[in-house]
Amino acid sequence: xxxxxxxxxxxxxxxxxxxxxxxxxxxxxxxxxxxxxxxxxxxxxxxxxxxxxxxxxxxxxxxxxxxxxxxxxxxxxxxxxxxxxxxxxxxxxxxxxxxxxxxxxxxxxxxxxxxxxxxxxxxxxxxxxxxxxxxxxxxxxxxxxxxxxxxxxxxxxxxxxxxxxxxxxxxxxxxxxxxxxxxxxxxxxxxxxxxxxxxxxxxxxxxxxxxxxxxxxxxxxxxxxxxxxxxxxxxxxxxxxxxxxxxxxxxxxxxxxxxxxxxxxxxxxxxxxxxxxxxxxxxxxxxxxxxxxxxxxxxxxxxxxxxxxxxxxxxxxxxxxxxxxxxxxxxxxxxxxxxxxx
Amino acid sequence: xxxxxxxxxxxxxxxxxxxxxxxxxxxxxxxxxxxxxxxxxxxxxxxxxxxxxxxxxxxxxxxxxxxxxxxxxxxxxxxxxxxxxxxxxxxxxxxxxxxxxxxxxxxxxxxxxxxxxxxxxxxxxxxxxxxxxxx
Numbered sequence: 001x002x003x004x005x006x007x008x009x010x011x012x013x014x015x016x017x018x019x020x021x022x023x024x025x026x027x028x029x030x031x032x033x034x035x036x037x038x039x040x041x042x043x044x045x046x047x048x049x050x051x052x053x054x055x056x057x058x059x060x061x062x063x064x065x066x067x068x069x070x071x072x073x074x075x076x077x078x079x080x081x082x083x084x085x086x087x088x089x090x091x092x093x094x095x096x097x098x099x100x101x102x103x104x105x106x107x108x109x110x111x112x113x114x115x116x117x118x119x120x121x122x123x124x125x126x127x128x129x130x131x132x133x134x135x136x137x138x139x140x141x142x143x144x145x146x147x148x149x150x151x152x153x154x155x156x157x158x159x160x161x162x163x164x165x166x167x168x169x170x171x172x173x174x175x176x177x178x179x180x181x182x183x184x185x186x187x188x189x190x191x192x193x194x195x196x197x198x199x200x201x202x203x204x205x206x207x208x209x210x211x212x213x214x215x216x217x218x219x220x221x222x223x224x225x226x227x228x229x230x231x232x233x234x235x236x237x238x239x240x241x242x243x244x245x246x247x248x249x250x251x252x253x254x255x256x257x258x259x260x261x262x263x264x265x266x267x268x269x270x271x272x273x274x275x276x277x278x279x280x281x282x283x284x285x286x287x288x289x290x291x292x293x294x295x296x297x298x299x300x301x302x303x304x305x306x307x308x309x310x311x312x313x314x315x316x317x318x319x320x321x322x323x324x325x326x327x328x329x330x331x332x333x334x335x336x337x338x339x340x341x342x
Numbered sequence: 343x344x345x346x347x348x349x350x351x352x353x354x355x356x357x358x359x360x361x362x363x364x365x366x367x368x369x370x371x372x373x374x375x376x377x378x379x380x381x382x383x384x385x386x387x388x389x390x391x392x393x394x395x396x397x398x399x400x401x402x403x404x405x406x407x408x409x410x411x412x413x414x415x416x417x418x419x420x421x422x423x424x425x426x427x428x429x430x431x432x433x434x435x436x437x438x439x440x441x442x443x444x445x446x447x448x449x450x451x452x453x454x455x456x457x458x459x460x461x462x463x464x465x466x467x468x469x470x471x472x473x474x475x476x477x
């Protein structure tokens with residue numbers, strides 16, 4: 001007699017029904033990269049693609065957690081359910097992490113329309129953890145309207161968020177040394193919305209003016225993509241995010257700890273969402289996200305294949321040869337690579 | 343490959359005025375390779391259990407200095423049972439008189455660490471309890 005199929009709902013099914021325990025459990029499986037997670041993600045993938053994914057990045061000390069806390073409160077007031085993923089750095093020496101972002105979000109406690117998950121970066125350097133993309137899918141399938149991702153905040157190399165999110169907020173704060181931290185290459189350019197937090201600081205106007213000046217003088221890039229086609233940008237045009245020439249990046253001032261200026265930022269987020277959906281940029285962003293993720297997964301597969309086909313002993317012998325100058329690194333890498341193709 | 347990472351919630355339920363001790367423990371556990379979710383001061387039992395639920399933690403460490411452990415700990419364990427979190431071990435630190443230790447352990451508290459307990463021992467006990475049961 002054939003056994004009856006199990007009638008217990010799968011994790012993926014429970015996630016789509018909004019079961020909080022299942023959501024948390026599946027996120028853990030995704031984070032631990034358990035083989036079972038792949039099947040669950042595959043099952044819930046058709047239910048993703050609806051959430052508005054918002055990245056919040058900026059140097060440490062700019063007030064990211066406080067801003068995320070305030071944005072979530074305002075979004076809730078406007079009837080949206082909100083999931084928050086807060087990423088903090090793992091110690092490169094011990095592998096451990098102190099995940100303290102929940103401390104700033106006590107206002108959100110007890111609200112069933114909010115889900116908060118802390119993640120350690122686990123060695124990844126771009127501002128997000130390797131499994132953050134998978135975690136976002138779980139929350140998307142669980143039907144949260146908005147997913148706020150708060151990045152590690154190393155500041156300068158935080159490029160992960162730009163391809164993981166639909167809308168990226170870059171936060172600055174006055175009095176942190178350099179006039180404008182985010183002008184350091186890469187960060188200013190990824191912003192869809194710029195926020196100067198701690199705007200009650202005496203130097204805040206200098207920071208605001210510096211940013212506005214940068215925006216006024218235009219993009220350093222000569223070519224921008226417009227509806228998928230490369231075009232020359234006008235000189236002296238308002239700085240637009242290099243891939244979204246129709247969206248004007250503006251500076252907003254907030255004092256997150258006093259709940260000031262938050263409504264305007266949320267208005268801007270809503271406006272950006274409308275822009276993405278009406279301009280076709282939403283689809284472009286989804287392609288960027290998809291490409292990024294597939295490439296990442298592929299790299300992980302190749303590495304795993306390598307580890308499976310080349311013995312650690314042989315690998316260590318090669319490394320020793322490289323260290324002893326008996327073999328150069330290129331030769332060693334090529335040698336390992338040829339093993340992959342067998 | 344990677345050893346399984348332990349995620350532990352360190353919470354300060356009740357009205358303690360400072361969290362120096364909890365922070366020492368949090369940092370020590372991080373240095374022992376764990377991922378520590380720290381809640382900050384003045385948590386209600388509901389907030390502690392909500393955090394444990396969202397974060398799907400492997401263990402909970404409660405730090406209570408105020409003497410309110412006899413009220414707070416059973417309430418937290420009650421809420422955990424309601425949230426189907428019975429399999430998550432609860433450890434207690436802070437100021438806990440000898441007389442209360444037996445009763446709390448009978449309620450299911452996995453370990454009680456008084457002031458001055460070596461953080462290495464704490465990390466080891468947590469690891470034993472979490473990973474030992476994974477086998």
